[in-house]
Amino acid sequence: xxxxxxxxxxxxxxxxxxxxxxxxxxxxxxxxxxxxxxxxxxxxxxxxxxxxxxxxxxxxxxxxxxxxxxxxxxxxxxxxxxxxxxxxxxxxxxxxxxxxxxxxxxxxxxxxxxxxxxxxxxxxxxxxxxxxxxxxxxxxxxxxxxxxxxxxxxxxxxxxxxxxxxxxxxxxxxxxxxxxxxxxxxxxxxxxxxxxxxxxxxxxxxxxxxxxxxxxxxxxxxxxxxxxxxxxxxxxxxxxxxxxxxxxxxxxxxxxxxxxxxxxxxxxxxxxxxxxxxxxxxxxxxxxxxxxxxxxxxxxxxxxxxxxxxxxxxxxxxxxxxxxxxxxxxxxxxxxxxxxxxxxxxxxxxxxxxxxxxxxxxxxxxxxxxxxxxxxxxxxxxxxxxxx
Amino acid sequence: xxxxxxxxxxxxxxxxxxxxxxxxxxxxxxxxxxxxxxxxxxxxxxxxxxxxxxxxxxxxxxxxxxxxxxxxxxxxxxxxxxxxxxxxxxxxxxxxxxxxxxxxxxxxxxxxxxxxxxxxxxxxxxxxxxxxxxxxxxxxxxxxxxxxxxxxxxxxxxxxxxxxxxxxxxxxxxxxxxxxxxxxxxxxxxxxxxxxxxxxxxxxxxxxxxxxxxxxxxxxxxxxxxxxxxxxxxxxxxxxxxxxxxxxxxxxxxxxxxx
Numbered sequence: 088x089x090x091x092x093x094x095x096x097x098x099x100x101x102x103x104x105x106x107x108x109x110x111x112x113x114x115x116x117x118x119x120x121x122x123x124x125x126x127x128x129x130x131x132x133x134x135x136x137x138x139x140x141x142x143x144x145x146x147x148x149x150x151x152x153x154x155x156x157x158x159x160x161x162x163x164x165x166x167x168x169x170x171x172x173x174x175x176x177x178x179x180x181x182x183x184x185x186x187x188x189x190x191x192x193x194x195x196x197x198x199x200x201x202x203x204x205x206x207x208x209x210x211x212x213x214x215x216x217x218x219x220x221x222x223x224x225x226x227x228x229x230x231x232x233x234x235x236x237x238x239x240x241x242x243x244x245x246x247x248x249x250x251x252x253x254x255x256x257x258x259x260x261x262x263x264x265x266x267x268x269x270x271x272x273x274x275x276x277x278x279x280x281x282x283x284x285x286x287x288x289x290x291x292x293x294x295x296x297x298x299x300x301x302x303x304x305x306x307x308x309x310x311x312x313x314x315x316x317x318x319x320x321x322x323x324x325x326x327x328x329x330x331x332x333x334x335x336x337x338x339x340x341x342x343x344x345x346x347x348x349x350x351x352x353x354x355x356x357x358x359x360x361x362x363x364x365x366x367x368x369x370x371x372x373x374x375x376x377x378x379x380x381x382x383x384x385x386x387x388x389x390x391x392x393x394x395x396x397x398x399x400x401x402x403x404x405x406x407x408x409x410x411x412x413x414x415x416x417x418x419x420x421x422x423x424x425x426x427x428x429x430x431x432x433x434x435x436x437x438x439x440x441x442x443x444x445x446x447x448x449x450x451x452x453x454x455x456x457x458x459x460x461x462x463x464x465x466x467x468x469x470x471x472x473x474x475x
Numbered sequence: 476x477x478x479x480x481x482x483x484x485x486x487x488x489x490x491x492x493x494x495x496x497x498x499x500x501x502x503x504x505x506x507x508x509x510x511x512x513x514x515x516x517x518x519x520x521x522x523x524x525x526x527x528x529x530x531x532x533x534x535x536x537x538x539x540x541x542x543x544x545x546x547x548x549x550x551x552x553x554x555x556x557x558x559x560x561x562x563x564x565x566x567x568x569x570x571x572x573x574x575x576x577x578x579x580x581x582x583x584x585x586x587x588x589x590x591x592x593x594x595x596x597x598x599x600x601x602x603x604x605x606x607x608x609x610x611x612x613x614x615x616x617x618x619x620x621x622x623x624x625x626x627x628x629x630x631x632x633x634x635x636x637x638x639x640x641x642x643x644x645x646x647x648x649x650x651x652x653x654x655x656x657x658x659x660x661x662x663x664x665x666x667x668x669x670x671x672x673x674x675x676x677x678x679x680x681x682x683x684x685x686x687x688x689x690x691x692x693x694x695x696x697x698x699x700x701x702x703x704x705x706x707x708x709x710x711x712x713x714x715x716x717x718x719x720x721x722x723x724x725x726x727x728x729x730x731x732x733x734x
Contacts, residue, residue, distance in 0.1 A: 394626065394627070396669075397519070397521070397522055397560050398560065398561075399521075399560075403624070403626075403627075403649065403650055404624060404625060404626030404627040404630070405624065405625030405626045405627075405647070405649050405650075406649075407626060408625065408626045437584060438582075438584065440580055440582035440584065440585060441560075441561075442560075442561075450631075454631065454635075456626070456631060457625070457626040457627075457630045457631060457634065458626055460634070461626075
């Protein structure tokens with residue numbers, strides 16, 4: 088037996104080296120395929136969200152989630168929490184890696200599972216593919232051009248927006264054009280001019296409606312910031328919105344997307360131009376109304392509190408829970424203009440091991456955090472567990 | 476064609492792969508600190524008792540003493556750079572500091588920006604109970620009451636154990652100090668709180684003692700991924716400090732006597 092095995096090994100090794108290497112590679116590939124075979128996933132029968140508070144929405148982070156079962160489980164947990172709506176990011180760079188060549192596999196998967204869970208989808212569109220970015224002239228430019236899109240290529244982004252809304256005509260209710268355009272980072276560290284964003288919307292807005300006449304085009308999604316005009320980092324969101332209106336914003340959007348975080352303040356803290364708190368959304372709303380846009384709704388597409396033990400803008404875990412639920416109640420009762428309040432964020436694909444992890448409702452291994460369970464109790468109308 | 480040539484090519488290919496794996500990067504932090512005689516330590520001095528500033532602006536705390544002890548054992552003076560928590564790893568990557576000693580939780584996923592030493596502390600959730608009725612584990616809480624900080628990791632674990640045990644009452648408190656007060660007042664049989672709060676509580680209240688560590692969250696020194704020599708030196712120093720009781724002495728100094 089041993090001699091036979093030795094002869095086999097000797098015979099194998101005596102073969103020409105390239106053949107041996109090839110065989111080893113084939114065996115390794117087979118082993119890898121066996122080890123990494125993804126679990127079989129069934130989409131399942133359509134589900135319906137059970138909730139007493141349809142204003143509840145959550146921002147998911149499925150863009151970088153590769154495994155289908157994790158996408159499905161995430162969306163199941165959104166439904167089970169009692170949220171009616173998700174916001175999810177669909178990067179232009181991932182879908183149109185080459186001009187005119189669309190790869191919809193991942194976005195199809197996310198949309199299909201969302202639909203199966205009975206969830207409304209708000210799709211955020213952005214991130215510039217490499218082919219649409221300017222050729223970097225320096226190493227520094229190469230590092231900073233992730234979102235860099237020159238205005239003479241806005242039409243190519245608009246073409247992608249049209250392709251997206253047309254493909255998901257029956258599944259996606261709203262799209263958000265770009266993200267936090269008042270931050271330099273979101274333009275590849277270029278100028279953050281409000282006029283430029285309106286130019287982008289002038290092309291993306293009609294394109295979205297060509298793809299789906301019924302889709303809502305959400306714009307804004309401004310970062311809450313106090314950066315003064317002229318800052319290299321960005322621009323105060325109130326100032327930015329006012330200047331958007333001066334540039335003709337009213338003609339090129341259907342609803343305002345708003346990011347509003349509580350940081351260390353309770354949700355009922357009074358709004359003021361020099362304070363970043365939850366009710367800052369009311370100041371943005373006042374600018375809308377002042378510009379004759381009071382009939383258009385607002386979608387709070389990012390919101391929440393953080394409970395990292397060391398981050399200076401965080402609160403204690405119990406405060407995070409009570410503030411979050413009180414904020415949802417406040418929006419539901421006092422903000423008739425708010426269509427949805429979306430909490431950032433359900434879960435990250437992997438832990439960051441820093442303060443961003445403490446914005447999530449569910450750990451990366453899908454363990455629900457107490458905030459998930461308490462928001463769920465509120466949304467589903469179950470008895471609260473008590474806040475100590 | 477000579478049949479040995481393809482074998483030679485394949486052999487060279489395999490050897491080159493093996494050699495690539497054996498290459499050691501340049502440990503710039505170690506070279507620089509040996510030349511200057513100074514180990515530059517990055518820390519966020521806003522996290523007592525690990526690190527904070529005294530009235531003169533000097534960095535003090537458990538980590539500050541630990542850093543000085545490491546420096547002494549590897550023959551380097553220590554200088555502290557006080558950084559914001561968000562900027563710690565960036566400072567390490569660009570070489571502004573040589574090591575980070577700032578109660579940093581080991582993050583194996585972060586190996587592109589840092590590698591971690593052997594752990595010198597554990598801030599994971601621990602049970603704290605009256606010294607007269609110590610608890611060996613969560614199973615021992617059957618039919619008892621456990622105090623936690625509402626919404627924090629102790630609450631997460633308590634909810635999980637509530638599903639496993641037949642009876643476990645969770646007493647939710649606004650913070651870990653209140654959870655300890657609940658135990659002292661007899662309103663709870665134990666508190667499940669993070670390792671920092673647990674050590675401080677035991678250090679301050681002789682009538683309390685540590686129960687089991689329910690979840691491990693190790694804390695370690697972080698170095699640049701290329702700093703293999705410096706990492707080995709730090710690990711040797713930490714191992715010696717564990718063995719000769721220095722870590723225990725520093726823990727007692729900054730958190731109070733432990734039981």
